[in-house]
Amino acid sequence: MLTLLHLLSSIALLVWGTHIVRTGIMRVYGSHLRRLLGHSMANSPLAFAAGIGVTALVQSSNATALLAISFVSQGLMTLPTALAIMLGADVGTALMSRILTFDLSWLSPLCTLVGVCLFLSRKQTRAGQLGRVLIGLGLIILALQLIVVTAEPITEARGMRVLFSSLAGDTLLAAVVGALFAVLSYSSLAAVLLTATLAGAGLISLPVALGVVIGANIGSGVLAWLNATPQLVPARRVALGNLLYKLAGLLVLPLLPILVEWMATLGFSVQTQVIAFHLAYNSLRCVLLLPTVGLMARLCERLLPERLVDNGIAQPRHLDPTALDTPTLALANAVRETLRIGDLVEAMLAHLREALHEDRPEPGEEIRRLDDDVDALYSGVKLYLARMPREDLAEQESQRWAEIIELAINLEQAGDIIEHMLGKVHNLKTSKRRSFSDRGLDELSQLHALLSANLSLGLSVFLSGDTHSARQLLQQKRQFRKLERELAHAHVHRLHQQVKESIETSATHLELIADMKRLNSLFCSAGYAALEGHASGKGRVPTEPTLDVNAAEHQLPGKPA
Incomplete structure (x- = not known):
């Protein structure tokens, strides 16, 4: 029981670290990131690249989704451009997951030490907020190390092995589990990093891990949809298109057994294979779907038509x-x-x-x-x-x-x-x-x-x-x-x-x-x-x-x- 509590607390620390990094980056560079997205309205490839860059900085495709939705709801960006940004955001998340799985154990204490000194000495300044970002990075790296250490005794428990082995024959169920975890943790990045760590520790098999990764991507789309639900129709169209693009990834599930057999011949560690799959899966899916943003925009407009409701009283337009x-x-x-x-x-x-x-x-x-x-x-x-x-x-x-x-x-x-x-x-x-x-x-x-x-x-x-x-x-x-x-x-x-x-x-x-x-x-x-x-x-x-x-x-x- 104590071991399970340690694992859950390590997961919570990982989620909290990604939250601190996201909010810190947004407070310091939020206007610059929005300017970067605003200047990417010329064409879809530029918007795609902007989505990659912004998401790599804030370490959250959900945060990028909120920015894109805000632009569209205020009439400052077209729907196809926003959808291209969201495809780029998925690639940005995959890139960050790869970077964070390198051996960065030396970086955690350094980031934490420098971050705390900056934050406590200059709280309300830009340097203080950058210190907050460094603290978050240190917590992420530390949490990943704790998850590896904590998962080792769990892998030896027969009950846990039986529990996770029940997912082995059903990749669709594994995808559902991944989506739920991404929604609960408010971060697909945290879900993917945890999945790779547990797979590397032998707690879950490679097919299950790949299914969970696909589900985590879908979970981030569900998060964006939930955030956009109370907003205007243009904002909900962005979230709907993003979710439909992620659901298209389910077409890969029948191919996972063949893919797992081929990956086993490469000789890489299980953790590396999970992260590499996440990067390749998102990159290939998003590049193939990028030319369809115009068609997806028209589909979303058809599924969510504009309904003008005029009660005679003006409503705020810009209070996002x-x-x-x-x-x-x-x-x-x-x-x-x-x-x-x-x-x-x-x-x-x-x-x-x-x-x-x-x-x-x-x-x-x-x-x-x-x-x-x-x-x-x-x-x-x-x-x-x-x-x-x-x-x-x-x-x-x-x-x-x-x-x-x-x-x-x-x-x-x-x-x-x-x-x-x-x-x-x-x-x-x-x-x-x-x-x-x-x-x-x-x-x-x-x-x-x-x-x-x-x-x-x-x-x-x-x-x-x-x-x-x-x-x-x-x-x-x-x-x-x-x-x-x-x-x-x-x-x-x-x-x-x-x-x-x-x-x-x-x-x-x-x-x-x-x-x-x-x-x-x-x-x-x-x-x-x-x-x-x-x-x-x-x-x-x-x-x-x-x-x-x-x-x-x-x-x-x-x-x-």
Whole structure:
């Protein structure tokens, strides 16, 4: 019983080591890996190579699947490209399994020692996260050694031999066992390494080991499908195509007896044969299937057709939950969604201008609908940021986190203010049957135009952190305050001249000016944040490459750069 407990704990250590390496690499190089995948959209062979490279670094095809699924769900990558990346990820996993089975016993204590020193001395820095990766590598190598040592007495137990010998005649059952272990351990790499180690110790036969390896590949596909299930249809198509490609590997099962006989003539150790089979199996399967990514994409689109469900409320597009383990990526997603809120508020301002000049009900209805969208997106951003543990964020990331939540709150408040302004205008025009004087309406339009310009520039400053634009924004804020005071005085002067329309609309006119003053303060807050970050020398979290897509969308004609 104690021996079995030692084996299970060694397996747990192996799984934990692969998890530490994956999360550490994603935290340090997550944005670079996503850039690498993003640049591989030109053709399938390039995407295939990118999948190999990324998976070799993070030691998890499941992590690569999450990145590819995230790209497709956000509309930044086509389905055939994502499927090519997933085929490359399978080869990357096989390459890492081969590397980790070399005699690296000397490397485990070295990686652990250096990793602990780096992590404890510089936790929140890039060097500290690299130390975390080294710790994970040390644990993986140590776990493999422990599994070999622990498995030796188990191989001598007659009951265990009978248990595993029951799999010898059924390779399909062995594949099912491999798939289950990959799902439970959340890593096909861990399943393959364990299988090779147990086969080398004589606990399981070579045919069973090969069946388990095939099943472990299928298990990683099941994992990707389970992770994509709650996401949009495009994301589920990637996971479905990946799973179908892995299920195609079951066609090899009838050929295993012939393959085992041929491998026995090569003279290599059983462990080496298992790892070599894993590498050859994945490489050959993926290379043969690579030309079919277009056909597989069409099949997945047919099996999972798009079903448009419109409940009238906007839904977040960029808040990918799989990016939460990588702060840089998660913050970039939150920035993109916050800019969407800014675009909605800008549209509300445009409809408010229509409501000021026209008596149609449509602008008011559109403002109310847009305010519901703003509230929904704000709630999504708020909850998304709340899921990020701030104690794990670096100083720059924590500062950016605060900037995002502050702007999101300001934009949500701005939406409420615009809706209240609409109510005041609607009450004046419909209930009281009154209208602004021509001069008063022109003054409100002047303030409205400057307010819209400040909102656009404020969003640009928030995105870029440019100090020159931030100073320009604060200068325009002072210009707005000066104009607001001048127009208030002009209104009082019209009251002195007994202008009838001005007297009838005085209260509403001054309230709208005060509301615009509040809106202007909310829109210009990004300027202070940019200048404070520059003055403190902390700078800005590096811009995520996916932001470039949003920036291109956001820089509409007439918007300040």
